Amino acid sequence: MENIMSFIKNNQKEIILGSVLFFGVVLIKRKLRSNPQFELIKNIRLNEKVAIITGANTGIGYETALDLAKRGATVILACRNMNESQKAAEKIKRQSGNSNVCIEKLDLASFESIRNFCSKIMADYKKIDILVNNAGIASCPKQVTVDGFDLQLQTNYLGHFLLTRLLLESLKQSNDCRVVNLTSKLYEKASIRWNDINMSENYSPMEMYTQSKLCLILFTNYMKDYLRQLGIGNIKAYSVSPGFVLTELSRYREKNLILKILKFIFYPLIWYLLRTPRQGAECSIYCCVKPNLVEKEGFYFRNCEPTKLLPHVDNKNDEVRLWNLSENLLKECNV
Numbered sequence: 613m614e615n616i617m618s619f620i621k622n623n624q625k626e627i628i629l630g631s632v633l634f635f636g637v638v639l640i641k642r643k644l645r646s647n648p649q650f651e652l653i654k655n656i657r658l659n660e661k662v663a664i665i666t667g668a669n670t671g672i673g674y675e676t677a678l679d680l681a682k683r684g685a686t687v688i689l690a691c692r693n694m695n696e697s698q699k700a701a702e703k704i705k706r707q708s709g710n711s712n713v714c715i716e717k718l719d720l721a722s723f724e725s726i727r728n729f730c731s732k733i734m735a736d737y738k739k740i741d742i743l744v745n746n747a748g749i750a751s752c753p754k755q756v757t758v759d760g761f762d763l764q765l766q767t768n769y770l771g772h773f774l775l776t777r778l779l780l781e782s783l784k785q786s787n788d789c790r791v792v793n794l795t796s797k798l799y800e801k802a803s804i805r806w807n808d809i810n811m812s813e814n815y816s817p818m819e820m821y822t823q824s825k826l827c828l829i830l831f832t833n834y835m836k837d838y839l840r841q842l843g844i845g846n847i848k849a850y851s852v853s854p855g856f857v858l859t860e861l862s863r864y865r866e867k868n869l870i871l872k873i874l875k876f877i878f879y880p881l882i883w884y885l886l887r888t889p890r891q892g893a894e895c896s897i898y899c900c901v902k903p904n905l906v907e908k909e910g911f912y913f914r915n916c917e918p919t920k921l922l923p924h925v926d927n928k929n930d931e932v933r934l935w936n937l938s939e940n941l942l943k944e945c946n947v
């Protein structure tokens with residue numbers, strides 16, 4: 613006992629340093645580990661598959677595109693900023709060793725841009741197997757798009773609604789097509805302002821964000837019925853909540869100086885608690901890749917698991933009401 617005590621006394625510095633290193637490595641390993649469900653699909657290849665990912669130049673979209681490229685898919689980065697997306701495509705090609713990675717211009721805040729994108733895709737590709745409606749903005753101040761809609765509503769939801777509808781003919785040509793819509797757990801707090809979906813009165817940036825994410829869930833769920841009515845059995849739609857992920861999504865909120873300072877001070881803790889973009893992409897990738905996920909059609913996924921929606925959201929009437937409202941809004945714009 614005395615020997616041990618004197619050893620500790622004589623080697624205090626080394627013991628403290630060793631312990632800090634050991635726990636540091638354990639914490640970092642724990643922080644960077646993958647979801648065990650995701651590990652199961654690690655070796656699945658996607659040769660011959662064609663995938664579109666919106667907003668793929670950064671964050672979760674970038675990591676999704678990189679993973680699908682590594683699996684051998686042809687990957688189309690659908691982005692609004694061509695310089696950034698060109699850089700992202702080059703990086704993905706280098707990291708994946710797959711040269712079938714290309715960029716196409718898509719600005720979801722413009723219906724004309726969405727139309728042009730779809731015409732180009734349908735002319736260039738016989739089929740699309742995977743569509744990841746990933747692009748999004750959060751909590752930005754009120755802005756109206758060229759089409760007259762709230763910027764968050766159109767970017768996050770209405771734009772993706774139109775995109776999916778216009779690509780339907782190409783999606784139909786795949787033998788196992790997946791549509792994955794990125795939503796958020798914050799849907800739990802959301803409701804839809806049926807009589808003022810653009811929130812022209814009492815605008816709340818956060819409420820608009822959560823409303824747009826709830827719309828994506830209702831849209832996903834109704835797609836199942838819509839496709840069945842059209843006799844289309846090969847397309848399955850999933851909504852995915854990626855968890856809280858350290859990306860550039862909060863860039864609008866960070867214009868607030870106090871939040872910027874707080875983020876700087878607490879960065880190590882934020883880094884530790886939030887998921888990395890790669891971890892945030894795991895659930896999207898899982899829904900794109902996992903074989904036989906088809907029975908779970910229309911489901912909401914979190915942590916690579918089908919997850920029950922809160923009862924107030926699992927509502928057929930709202931699904932139909934939103935679908936009809938969205939179609940009418942697009943018709944009013946002659947889209």
Ligand SMILES: NC(=O)c1ccc[n+]([C@@H]2O[C@H](COP(=O)([O-])OP(=O)(O)OC[C@H]3O[C@@H](n4cnc5c(N)ncnc54)[C@H](OP(=O)(O)O)[C@@H]3O)[C@@H](O)[C@H]2O)c1
Pocket residue numbers: 666667668669670671672673690691692693696718719720721745746747748749750767794795796797853854855856857858859860861862
């Ligand atoms: N991060 C989280 O904690 C979290 C949580 C729940 C849900 N999500 C959802 O996950 C998705 C990806 O978010 P992220 O965290 O990866 O954010 P991010 O790093 O900010 O990436 C968002 C992407 O969307 C693109 N985008 C924005 N407006 C667009 C438009 N009008 N047309 C086309 N692309 C546009 C951005 O392009 P630019 O680079 O040109 O701006 C960027 O590529 C979003 O739908 C988000 O709501 C994220």
